[in-house]
Amino acid sequence: MSDEHGASRRYLTDFSPEKFIAVFYTPKNNESGLDDLVIDFTIKFLSQAFAEGLLKGKRILDVGSGPCITSAISASSHFEEIYLSDFAPQNLEFLQKWWRGEMTYMQPIIRFFIDSEHKSESVEERNSEMRRKVKGIFPIDVLKPNPLEPSTEGDFDTITSSLCLEVAATDFHTYVTCLQNVTSLLKPGGYILLVGVLDQSYYEFEGTRFKTAKLSKSEVESAITLAGCEVVKAQYISINNARSSDTSGVYSLIGKKNQ
Numbered sequence: 001m002s003d004e005h006g007a008s009r010r011y012l013t014d015f016s017p018e019k020f021i022a023v024f025y026t027p028k029n030n031e032s033g034l035d036d037l038v039i040d041f042t043i044k045f046l047s048q049a050f051a052e053g054l055l056k057g058k059r060i061l062d063v064g065s066g067p068c069i070t071s072a073i074s075a076s077s078h079f080e081e082i083y084l085s086d087f088a089p090q091n092l093e094f095l096q097k098w099w100r101g102e103m104t105y106m107q108p109i110i111r112f113f114i115d116s117e118h119k120s121e122s123v124e125e126r127n128s129e130m131r132r133k134v135k136g137i138f139p140i141d142v143l144k145p146n147p148l149e150p151s152t153e154g155d156f157d158t159i160t161s162s163l164c165l166e167v168a169a170t171d172f173h174t175y176v177t178c179l180q181n182v183t184s185l186l187k188p189g190g191y192i193l194l195v196g197v198l199d200q201s202y203y204e205f206e207g208t209r210f211k212t213a214k215l216s217k218s219e220v221e222s223a224i225t226l227a228g229c230e231v232v233k234a235q236y237i238s239i240n241n242a243r244s245s246d247t248s249g250v251y252s253l254i255g256k257k258n259q
């Protein structure tokens with residue numbers, strides 16, 4: 001592993017999928033939203049982006065899923081084949097347990113998506129549809145020119161990635177490289193949906209602090225352009241006094257890869 005992997009390497013040793021889900025993806029005090037505003041907006045951005053109808057097709061890849069099935073929940077009504085991925089083996093194993101039907105989690109979040117889509121299906125039905133549509137769970141490293149190596153999968157119709165590239169990158173320059181590596185997996189004319197944080201140098205949970213690349217609004221937009229995509233939609237929301245980080249806001253960006 002290269003020196004550039006300094007930030008990523010900690011995910012192999014210090015990141016607990018169980019604790020991450022318990023802290024960030026389990027509603028406690030407030031039934032309609034999650035306690036952590038960054039995650040609450042992440043869920044809402046994903047739901048909105050898919051509801052608008054631009055993101056649809058055959059194959060979708062979620063980059064840096066962590067232990068989360070959020071992308072699969074939001075994509076399952078719009079795509080035939082869903083692929084999840086992460087850098088840390090313990091996250092891949094966690095996702096595989098869910099895929100094999102050995103555990104169920106994130107029920108309130110699945111319910112939120114079903115209700116926002118005005119559908120009548122049950123959480124169990126959505127889980128079965130998602131498990132059927134997930135066709136692969138891959139190791140990924142966005143710092144590699146082919147992030148899915150040794151797999152030769154590519155030409156995805158859509159790629160989603162939330163709160164991942166800024167944790168793998170150490171600065172704007174490596175963020176652009178990560179984004180270029182990721183968009184190489186997208187077919188020309190395909191879409192990338194990025195959800196991320198602004199001006200954030202760290203986030204923490206359960207006493208562990210993870211560094212992130214501190215990026216401004218104009219930097220994330222220019223990174224999309226430098227990665228060969230046109231920004232088709234951008235949304236920004238300010239956050240004051242975030243609970244578990246020094247972020248100043250969250251963004252959702254949709255880019256279309258140039259033909």
Ligand SMILES: C[S@@+](CC[C@H](N)C(=O)[O-])C[C@H]1O[C@@H](n2cnc3c(N)ncnc32)[C@H](O)[C@@H]1O
Nearest residue numbers: 008011064065066087088141142162163164168
């Ligand atoms: C903050 S979590 C985000 C998880 C999920 N996407 C979400 O929105 O909650 C960041 C994820 O990025 C992954 N990651 C770290 N370095 C990476 C790399 N070089 N390539 C791909 N993923 C990486 C970590 O393993 C971790 O699961």
